[in-house]
Amino acid sequence: MGQCVTKCKNPTSSLGSKSGEKDSGKSHAKKGGGGGGAGSGHKEDSKFPADVNGTKSPEVTVETSVAPVLLGEVRREEPEPEGEGLSIARIEEMFLLYKDEHEDAILEEGMEKFCNDLHVDPAEFKVLVLAWKFQAATMCKFTRKEFVEGCKAIQADSLRGICLRFSALMEESRGEESFKDLYRFTFQFGLDADEGQRSLQRAIAIALWRLVFTLDTPPVLERWLDFLSENPCGVRGISRDTWNMFLNFTQSIGPDLSNYSEDEAWPSLFDSFVEWETERRRRERAEQEERRRREEEQEEAGLEHQEAETEPTTDCMEASAWGGL
Template sequence: MASASQLSAVREVTTITGLSEARATALLTQFNWSLSRAINGYYSGEFRDIRNASNSTSKGSAARKVNTSAIEAIFDNYAEGDAIGVDGTIRYIQDLGLQLEDAAVLALAMVLKSPEMGRFDRREFIDCWQDLTIDSLADMQQQAAAYQKALTSTNPSSDDLALFKSVYQFTFKYNLAPGQRVLPLETAVDYWRLLLGPLAGDHLTAWLDFMTQVYQKSVSKDTWNMFFEFVLYLRQDPLMTEYDPTGAWPSVIDDFVERMKTTDAANTSQ
């Protein structure tokens, strides 16, 4: 029987990746129930076909020995005490070969369990890199580059989209102020531009115009999450001919679609 901690890990994997409980259990079993390593393995493709891994064990998948002291030395190079603050975070991100506005920065914040923007805590930093069997700055750079490539692809794989979705959903809560339940529209617009440009294309420009000129309200978690699903839908039906207004879409998306169709009809009749 699975322990309470294992059941919790299964729930977290299913939430992040969208896997079924059976597949999430197989994935976690393959990575010896290390949550961060399993999630990274799912996104990076470093795992066996978990659909056929019903009896996976840690045998044959044991990670190489990780130099924890090396990870700690990297942390200490940027930290003040037991946390990397804003200045250290800026230096660390730059040393990873990233720009502060890169989408991969959000992926790292998610994977390393950053409690707030511009901060990494010692225990989580060391544990997460150790679970990912990464103990050098060069390997961290490679991992960061892999995240950036996945999050900026115009033709992402299913694994890239799984990472994309989890980073996108993480971004909402990561940017909430204490006690806040909705994102200021200006913040939402900035992160939509950052994250969804490659996926949404011209539709994003139309959406941002609608939100800033017509909607003009803060963004709820439901609207934030469902807009990602809407972007995926648009990749299959860019003209929105099959859009169902009686579906489970938020009303703001219904209004956006109606406006787009009205505008298109008016342009066609001219």
């Protein structure tokens, strides 16, 4: 975009060729004036407006023929505003502030600066939502097309405009269909396209699950992530099917997992999770029962000890009473 604007505002090569045409026109006018022929003179007068020395008329004719061409070039190459005051030129200029020196994209360093200027953390949910609206193919990267089309999609052509849109974008992400789209996008966003990955690394999947559920956290999420972290089944990667089905799992299975059925078409990893979680809860209940039993025993032992301590005191009082008599 920067090159296009420069070319339109300073078309030196075009003006150079047009300058040559002017010189040629001047020379031709002088020769025509010196010829003195009636036919020739009438032809020159009809083609060019009369002038004192005949040298300025060709300039006027050439300039009037050049101007529409140059204006036409500006109209073609200068981006027109879209929507209500949206400027593609300003979007392109904003992109150039963060663009990498060697690649036509905003990469990790530029992304960090971009987020700092937006006053957001690169690992924040807002940035994920922005990447979703930009339809970014890779983490920590915005191509020129993604950036421009994304800004057009959210109707913002400045940093302030993007910041003002965050509130509406957060609200949009809460919608059922919008969140489903955001959720599915997050899986693809987390893949390493250069490596040709087809499943998410376990650690990245855990981080992205926490991130995508920032606003509405399912009750079972932390137990699921603990299960993956402890890795009882040797989980190394999360497939697209497992990722997508987990959203259905959180929406259809209750927090106590009582309505889960292995007969349904759930991924096998979910069967392992339910078994693991059921066993964990059984152990937790057993531990609670054991703690309660010990507390009751300690309480009973404490009462007996108190009774044992109070009996001698009573005997002493009785003895002192008899002694007084």
